Amino acid sequence: MAVGVGHDKLVPMWRQRLRIFMGNKLALTSGVYLLLLLLACFLVPIFHPTNQTNQALTFNAPWNQPPSWHHWLGTDSQGFDEMGRIFFGGEYSLTLGVLAGFITIVVGTIYGMVSGFFGGITDTLMMRLLDAFLSIPYLFLLITLITVFGRSTTFLIVIIGLTGWWGNARIIRSDALLIRHLDYAVASKSMGSNGWHVIRRHVFPNSISNIVTVATFSVADAILFLSALGFLGLGIQTPQTDWGTMLQSGTEQVQNGYWWEVFPVAIIFILVVVAINYIGDALRDAFEVRLLER
Amino acid sequence: MPTYIVRRLFQSLIVLLIILVITFTLPYFQPQGILAPAYTALGSRANPLNVHTWAMQHGLSGSYLGRLWSYISQLVFHFNLGRSFKQGQPVTQLIALYIPRTVWLAGVALAMTVVIAIPLGIYQASKRNSVTDYVATGTAFVLYAMPSFLLCILMIDAFGFHWPHLPISPPAGVAPWGIFTDPMGFILPVVCLTMLSVAALSRFMRGAVLEVLVQDYIRTARAKGCSSRRVLFHHAFRNALGPIVTILGLSIPGLFGGALIIEDVFNYAGLGIATVNAAIYFDIPTVLGITVLVAVFTLLGNLMADLALAVINPRIRIQGAQ
Numbered sequence: 001m002a003v004g005v006g007h008d009k010l011v012p013m014w015r016q017r018l019r020i021f022m023g024n025k026l027a028l029t030s031g032v033y034l035l036l037l038l039l040a041c042f043l044v045p046i047f048h049p050t051n052q053t054n055q056a057l058t059f060n061a062p063w064n065q066p067p068s069w070h071h072w073l074g075t076d077s078q079g080f081d082e083m084g085r086i087f088f089g090g091e092y093s094l095t096l097g098v099l100a101g102f103i104t105i106v107v108g109t110i111y112g113m114v115s116g117f118f119g120g121i122t123d124t125l126m127m128r129l130l131d132a133f134l135s136i137p138y139l140f141l142l143i144t145l146i147t148v149f150g151r152s153t154t155f156l157i158v159i160i161g162l163t164g165w166w167g168n169a170r171i172i173r174s175d176a177l178l179i180r181h182l183d184y185a186v187a188s189k190s191m192g193s194n195g196w197h198v199i200r201r202h203v204f205p206n207s208i209s210n211i212v213t214v215a216t217f218s219v220a221d222a223i224l225f226l227s228a229l230g231f232l233g234l235g236i237q238t239p240q241t242d243w244g245t246m247l248q249s250g251t252e253q254v255q256n257g258y259w260w261e262v263f264p265v266a267i268i269f270i271l272v273v274v275a276i277n278y279i280g281d282a283l284r285d286a287f288e289v290r291l292l293e294r
Numbered sequence: 295m296p297t298y299i300v301r302r303l304f305q306s307l308i309v310l311l312i313i314l315v316i317t318f319t320l321p322y323f324q325p326q327g328i329l330a331p332a333y334t335a336l337g338s339r340a341n342p343l344n345v346h347t348w349a350m351q352h353g354l355s356g357s358y359l360g361r362l363w364s365y366i367s368q369l370v371f372h373f374n375l376g377r378s379f380k381q382g383q384p385v386t387q388l389i390a391l392y393i394p395r396t397v398w399l400a401g402v403a404l405a406m407t408v409v410i411a412i413p414l415g416i417y418q419a420s421k422r423n424s425v426t427d428y429v430a431t432g433t434a435f436v437l438y439a440m441p442s443f444l445l446c447i448l449m450i451d452a453f454g455f456h457w458p459h460l461p462i463s464p465p466a467g468v469a470p471w472g473i474f475t476d477p478m479g480f481i482l483p484v485v486c487l488t489m490l491s492v493a494a495l496s497r498f499m500r501g502a503v504l505e506v507l508v509q510d511y512i513r514t515a516r517a518k519g520c521s522s523r524r525v526l527f528h529h530a531f532r533n534a535l536g537p538i539v540t541i542l543g544l545s546i547p548g549l550f551g552g553a554l555i556i557e558d559v560f561n562y563a564g565l566g567i568a569t570v571n572a573a574i575y576f577d578i579p580t581v582l583g584i585t586v587l588v589a590v591f592t593l594l595g596n597l598m599a600d601l602a603l604a605v606i607n608p609r610i611r612i613q614g615a616q
Contacts, residue, residue, distance in 0.1 A: 026428075128305050132312040135592035136585060141320070174540055174603075181609050213501060220439065227441040228555065232570075244441060251447045255455065266444060273439030274432075277497075281431075284501075 017286040027282030030275030037272065041090035050084030053239045064258050074260040076246075077253055078238075085246060086265050092242040094272070096157055096226055101219030103161025108168025108218075109204075109211055115169070116176025117199050127173070134166045146234050153236065156229075160222050168214050175207035209284045216280025220273040227269070243269045302600060306593040313589045314369075318362055321578050328354055331379055331576035352379055354578075365582075375586070376579035380572065385583035388568065393587070396564035399480075399556070400549040403487035411492045412538065415499020419507065420526055430496070437493035446486050446559040453482060463561050483560045487553060491545065498541050502534035509533070535606050543599025550588050 011019075021027060051057050058079030065075040073082035115126040141163060149155045176199075179185055185202045193201075204211075227244025229235040236242045243265055250262035324330040332348040333340060349355050353364075353376065368374040375385035418427045437445065454462035464479035506512065507530055515529045516522075554566030565584055572580035 124305065128309045129312065131306075131309045131593065131596055132316065132589075134596075135309070135313055135589035136317060170540060171537065174537060178536075178609075209505070224439075224441060228443070231441065231443045231555065247441060247444055251444060254447065254451055262444075266440075269441075270436055270439040274435040277435050277438070 021282050021286040024278075024282040024285065026278045030278040033271060033275050034279075037090065037268070038094065041087045041094060044087045045084065045091075048084075050081040050088075052080055052084055052088040052241075055239055064253065064256075064261070066258075067260055073264050074258075076261050077249060077258075082260055082264065085241060086243075086268060089241045089243050089246050089265070090268070092153065092236050092240065093223055093226060093244070093269075096153065096160070096242070097219050097223035099157045100160040100164065100222035100226075101215065103157070104164040104168055104218045104222065105211065105215040107162070108165035108214070109172050111165065112169040112172030113176045113199050113203055113207075116173035117180050117203055118195060119177070119180065123173075130166055130169060134170075138163065142229070142234075146229075151234065151237060156226070156236070160225050164218065164222060164225065168218060171214055172207060172211060175210050176203050179203045179206050209287045212283045212287055213280050216276050216283070220276045223269075223273060298604065299601065302597055306597055309593060310586075310589060311366075314366060314586065315362070317582055317585045318365060319358075321576070322358070324576070331578055334576045335379065352377075369586070375583035378572070378580045379577045380575050380580070381577075385579050388580060389565070389583055389587055392563065392565045392568045395562065396550060396553060396557070396566065399483060399487065399562065399564060400553050402484050403491060403553075404545075404549055406484070406488045407491040407495055408542070410488070411495035412499055414492070415496040416503055416526065416531065416534075418496070418500045419503035420522075422504065431500070434493040434496050437489050438497070442486070442490055442555045443559055445490065446482075446556060449482055449486055450559070483556050483562055486560075487549075487556050491549070495538070495541065495545075499534070499538055502537045503530055506530045506533045532606060536603055539599050539602045539606065543595045543602075546592050546595035550591060 045052075055078065061079035062075060063079045064077055065071060067074045071081050071083070073086070076082050076085060111126065111130070115123045115130075142159065145159045145163070146155075149159065179202065180198075185198055188198050188202055189195075223243075226235060226242055227247060230242060230244025230246075231248045233248075235245045238245075246265050247262065247269065250258075250265060253261045321330065322328050326333050329345055329349055331352070332345045332354065336344055336348060346355070353361070356364075365376070368376070373386065375389075377383065378385055378388055381388060414430060418430050421427050450462045453460040460482055461476065461479040462482065464483060465476045503526075512525060512529055515525045520529070550565060553564065554570065556562065557564045557566040558570070565588075569581060569584050571577075572584070
């Protein structure tokens with residue numbers, strides 16, 4: 001499925017990639033949505049400040065109020081303005097997700113490539129260690145680490161980041177394992193390139209599509225893990241909040257019919273994870289060398 | 295091939311040993327160290343003398359290495375995982391009580407996932423960017439993007455209260471086969487778990503098939519006149535299976551531990567709930583025992599995934615035999 005077949009002039013590669021990415025309307029829409037939401041989360045609280053941290057002030061405020069002119073999305077079970085709280089919690093969820101996801105993909109890629117490419121005893125040792133990590137029930141480890149290191153935002157990022165890369169490493173390793181047997185990698189090695197050179201020039205570029213896909217899932221996963229921690233009461237602590245903690249307290253109210261405490265934040269949350277994934281799909285297509293004109 | 299299997303089995307045993315050491319060591323890092331369970335049982339301001347007596351009675355005193363050795367030798371020679379601090383009965387008995395329910399939940403969900411996700415992924419890849427692909431991808435994304443507790447609670451709200459057709463909780467109690475007294479109560483948890491894992495797996499299947507469909511050998515197969523059905527199922531499917539098998543092998547601890555939120559929401563007494571309760575109480579022997587068990591399951595899953603990978607891909611098979 002070559003793009004622009006029949007052109008006489010060769011189009012630069014980055015412009016072909018950009019064209020493939022721009023051709024995906026879903027991804028574009030997702031990008032615009034994420035951008036607007038980011039701006040809203042970080043700018044709206046500056047221009048339209050609502051009280052989100054002072055629990056003494058909300059003590060006498062109306063709790064569980066339905067949407068009104070004064071509170072567009074009502075108030076939650078603690079009396080905080082729900083719309084302001086969505087932006088406030090979004091700052092935490094988005095920052096944490098991106099940073100933790102970034103850690104998982106960097107560590108996972110390096111580990112997976114080294115292990116898969118060098119093979120032999122290196123691979124065996126690294127993979128068995130990874131097997132050990134992967135076999136420890138994730139939640140037990142997370143609970144223990146959070147008990148030990150505390151629940152500050154920095155530690156949450158580091159803990160989710162450093163415990164989330166194991167699956168990434170395995171997926172990227174299986175890529176590297178395949179590529180090292182392909183002719184161009186073998187040829188490059190037989191001409192005397194050292195391992196690191198082959199990884200940089202051949203293995204990494206040829207598995208970039210997988211890395212990008214895995215990376216998008218990682219950011220989404222980090223946001224999801226944070227929400228699961230919120231459900232178990234291990235997330236960001238009140239009066240600070242994140243979307244997972246908001247969803248958790250909202251679901252306690254859903255059977256009372258207080259829909260505004262669950263559905264707005266749920267829809268925004270789900271759309272964020274969906275949007276990140278759509279963008280990942282479009283990026284993968286754009287990076288796919290074989291979709292380019294040749 | 296047999297040498298490969300034997301070598302992998304040997305490696306798995308070493309991995310199991312590493313896991314044992316890691317999980318055995320983790321409780322030492324609690325703020326109150328290895329004595330944390332004693333403080334949990336006796337209160338945070340307990341008399342140090344009582345704390346030490348409690349620790350001695352429950353096998354927490356002694357040097358680190360001595361405890362580690364006695365734990366491993368008891369496990370290997372007597373199949374004894376110690377006694378639960380909280381329940382007072384042997385951990386092996388506790389596990390035997392909880393495990394059938396979790397295996398039943400996770401097993402049915404896994405089978406349904408494979409049956410639904412793999413054909414769906416292939417179909418989406420072959421009809422890329424069609425309306426069906428967009429709808430299926432969108433649905434999978436929304437399910438994947440939903441925190442699992444939210445999906446469960448919305449399902450309970452929908453089928454338990456708004457259209458009350460399904461029981462919202464499986465029969466209580468931990469009797470292994472008690473669930474069969476009311477199979478209807480089993481539907482919601484299994485459906486929720488299946489929906490969540492299908493969403494994750496069909497994405498990878500679609501990606502894997504797409505990756506294969508642009509390869510040269512697919513073009514060759516098309517050029518020599520293979521029907522598109524044959525290209526898809528004979529040439530593409532086999533090559534795309536590798537990543538899927540790896541993911542399936544990896545998803546086993548996820549199914550056991552990850553069923554945890556499902557078990558919690560539906561009040562389904564399985565291993566997940568047992569683990570969380572034990573962790574809250576610092577019931578170290580129980581947590582350790584369940585960890586070892588899940589680790590064994592995971593290692594078996596990884597082993598089978600690697601073997602399947604070798605069967606599927608001759609390049610890896612030959613490399614493995616050398």
